[in-house]
Amino acid sequence: MTDLNQTYFDRARRVIPGGVNSPVRAFRAVGGTPRFVRRAQGAYFWDENDQKFIDYIGSWGPMILGHGNPVVVHAVQEALKDGFSFGAPTLREVELVEEILKLMPSMEMVRLVSSGTEAGMSALRLARGATGRNKIIKFEGCYHGHADALLVKAGSGLATFGNPTSAGVPAEVVQHTLVLEYNNVAQLEEAFALHGKELACVMIEPIAGNMNFVRASVEFMKRCRELCTQYGALLVFDEVMTGFRVALGGAQSVYAAQIPGFKPDITVMGKVIGGGMPLAAFGGSRAIMEQLAPLGPVYQAGTLSGNPVATACGLATLKEIQRPGFWDSISQRTRSLVDGLMHVAKETGVDFAADCQGAMFGFFLLPELPSNYGQVMKSDGQKFNQLFHGLLDKGVYIAPALYEAGFVSAAHTNEDIDQTIAIAREVMSKLN
Numbered sequence: 001m002t003d004l005n006q007t008y009f010d011r012a013r014r015v016i017p018g019g020v021n022s023p024v025r026a027f028r029a030v031g032g033t034p035r036f037v038r039r040a041q042g043a044y045f046w047d048e049n050d051q052k053f054i055d056y057i058g059s060w061g062p063m064i065l066g067h068g069n070p071v072v073v074h075a076v077q078e079a080l081k082d083g084f085s086f087g088a089p090t091l092r093e094v095e096l097v098e099e100i101l102k103l104m105p106s107m108e109m110v111r112l113v114s115s116g117t118e119a120g121m122s123a124l125r126l127a128r129g130a131t132g133r134n135k136i137i138k139f140e141g142c143y144h145g146h147a148d149a150l151l152v153k154a155g156s157g158l159a160t161f162g163n164p165t166s167a168g169v170p171a172e173v174v175q176h177t178l179v180l181e182y183n184n185v186a187q188l189e190e191a192f193a194l195h196g197k198e199l200a201c202v203m204i205e206p207i208a209g210n211m212n213f214v215r216a217s218v219e220f221m222k223r224c225r226e227l228c229t230q231y232g233a234l235l236v237f238d239e240v241m242t243g244f245r246v247a248l249g250g251a252q253s254v255y256a257a258q259i260p261g262f263k264p265d266i267t268v269m270g271k272v273i274g275g276g277m278p279l280a281a282f283g284g285s286r287a288i289m290e291q292l293a294p295l296g297p298v299y300q301a302g303t304l305s306g307n308p309v310a311t312a313c314g315l316a317t318l319k320e321i322q323r324p325g326f327w328d329s330i331s332q333r334t335r336s337l338v339d340g341l342m343h344v345a346k347e348t349g350v351d352f353a354a355d356c357q358g359a360m361f362g363f364f365l366l367p368e369l370p371s372n373y374g375q376v377m378k379s380d381g382q383k384f385n386q387l388f389h390g391l392l393d394k395g396v397y398i399a400p401a402l403y404e405a406g407f408v409s410a411a412h413t414n415e416d417i418d419q420t421i422a423i424a425r426e427v428m429s430k431l432n
């Protein structure tokens with residue numbers, strides 16, 4: 001049988017760099033041929049060879065309801081009839097923003113954009129514009145989209161301001177970006193002591209999904225908040241992945257439950273709020289958000305921002321995740337997946353540590369959970385590749401890289417979870 005994935009991948013590589021429109025899709029970390037998706041429904045997708053997969057990526061986070069949710073499909077179809085894009089305001093933009101504000105009360109105003117990268121980049125400009133300061137802190141292993149100033153080499157440590165991770169980013173552009181170790185309170189305090197009065201913001205993934213799944217400790221988060229307040233810097237929560245994914249109120253609700261009165265100053269959102277359409281957002285207090293054009297001096301704009309089809313998709317998705325019992329059920333299923341995998345790893349003698357919150361999970365081929373990027377890097381890459389391909393061959397699709405989180409959707413049944421665990425048992429018993 002011809003492998004159509006291979007046929008199309010060869011064709012793609014002739015006209016698209018690496019054959020993909022986002023690098024990790026190319027399977028370069030794990031080797032092999034990327035699966036070209038023909039269609040998806042519920043918890044599954046089918047590739048061009050018609051192989052069925054249980055999908056634990058869900059478009060890297062947005063598809064919390066699973067694929068083709070009928071309520072969402074209907075909302076999108078209805079919106080399409082009225083037009084694709086107008087470049088003028090629509091009621092649905094207001095409704096979506098009101099819905100977001102209801103679910104994340106740390107914000108009073110929100111601006112809609114089209115990608116997480118755009119949202120993160122705009123939030124950074126806003127933080128700088130609102131404080132009149134240039135320097136920023138980000139953490140090793142946190143990804144905030146590919147804006148120049150945020151593409152800074154991990155591991156540069158406290159003493160040095162950033163070196164760009166990507167070619168094409170002038171050193172001058174990242175000279176104000178300070179990269180610190182995640183969960184390192186002493187380093188954070190030292191950075192504030194040295195640069196506190198020049199810092200516009202601290203930007204953080206509160207549960208870092210771009211190094212698989214690493215929680216900021218409560219103590220660390222508390223210090224981030226205290227130091228920002230003390231020095232007049234803004235705390236920017238990048239909840240592009242965690243927002244409406246780890247809990248209805250996002251990671252900020254998880255930390256607010258443990259730190260009295262806790263809230264970030266600016267929140268960056270994406271993924272779930274578009275339900276699979278290009279839609280993202282950033283928001284904060286009225287005073288901060290009114291710094292944006294056309295009211296204030298911080299410029300920001302977008303031809304397709306607040307797109308009517310994308311807002312219909314996002315709005316329907318946010319309504320569905322508020323149904324009674326939604327979070328209990330999805331959290332319990334995610335937890336049973338993680339517990340099942342840990343149990344199987346123990347049975348088969350594989351070093352394995354896993355964690356989850358809401359409908360997001362992560363696992364490491366390490367004896368215990370890491371707390372920063374350096375520790376994440378120690379995860380066994382070769383074993384991961386064996387595990388990845390073993391699962392893939394048997395129809396379980398997880399992220400094709402060691403440093404990526406996993407996602408469960410409302411469409412995943414207990415049978416899907418049980419089947420996944422049974423397949424993992426087979427694969428893990430043959431690892432090494």
Ligand SMILES: *Cc1c(COP(=O)(O)O)cnc(C)c1O
Binds near residue numbers: 145210238240271
């Ligand atoms: C995905 C992601 C982004 C970038 O969003 P895009 O829509 O891919 O541009 C930014 N921050 C975090 C935490 C993300 O997970």
